[in-house]
Amino acid sequence: MKPSCIAPLAFALAAFGALPAAADHHGAKAEPALAVGEFRTATSESAGIADLSEGPKGVVIRVNVEGLEPGWHGIHFHAVGDCSDEGFQKSGSHAHHDSEKPPHGLLNPEGPDDGDLPNIYANENGVAQAELYSPFVTLAGAEGRAMLLDEDGAALVIHEGPDDHMSQPIGGAGARVACAVIRKAE
Template sequence: MVLSACGTTENNQKEDELDDEAVETNAAPEEVLVELMNSEGQIVATAELTEKEAGGVRIVLKGENLPPGEHGFHIHEFGQCVPPDFESAGAHYNPTDSKHGFLHPEGPHAGDLKNIMVNEDGTVYAEVDAPMVTLSPDGENTLFTEEGTSLIIHADPDDYKSQPSGNAGDRIACGVIGE
């Protein structure tokens, strides 16, 4: 009696290839896309987050139908965006328990970002760096906390010093990071 196992070598080879290609489950995603909505629930902007080689996260923001002018832009501590006021997003992301603002001697928060400028036609394109955070789920100051995190666009510019949030005014757009 002769038994043939035609698929055995092929199956073992495929399993070996899969082992070689094993992906670390806690690795940082290559990019994270975030949709920001206004108080009426309309998507007004998208943000693409990528890990920078030198550390930190680059945020590329593209939007339309926003009020023209300078606006505060921050990472907030909770991954919730309940309109109309987005207070559900909590305060600025601050895992280091720092003071707010680039101009404060004990600042900034990890979630403090540079202001963005919306054009007269309501469009925005901005590249903003967040040097104190990571997309790595196990990394220090990860944006993937148990509570989640979010991006917020404010009505007014951040003055980079007033406590606790730079006097940036109402929250006019919100998007959950990693949703």
């Protein structure tokens, strides 16, 4: 490889988290922000886990949840870390970083909002395992993104059906069937 190609390659690898964490200006290693959430459903207090890791440009989310109906399901970040009620309505609407909340939908030319994510798929046993990425949220307080670990927290909510990524307000995904309060990992 030509030496002139090394710097752009290193930048690209670092931007996507493929290189080790960089040292900060004091020489200490900068560790990524980490968070976790435990899913609950209407029938189970412990239906799975979401692990979240902050990268330089967004958050990687690993989801492992059971007890879903087989098929596609919408999944979104909601603005309040509260999954205590039936139907998970206390989790509020989608997470957003300012008062100028755009319309919902990853395919919407005027969207997406900060809470939008791709759908996940539950197999014939009702188990969904997925790795998702969002450039719209932050754990560590990156500017211009919805903060998931703020005073009222945030939740990761799974819906009964797929998100069409266009319809308002939630892409026609239906009722909330699973919910995980996002907490800083210890």
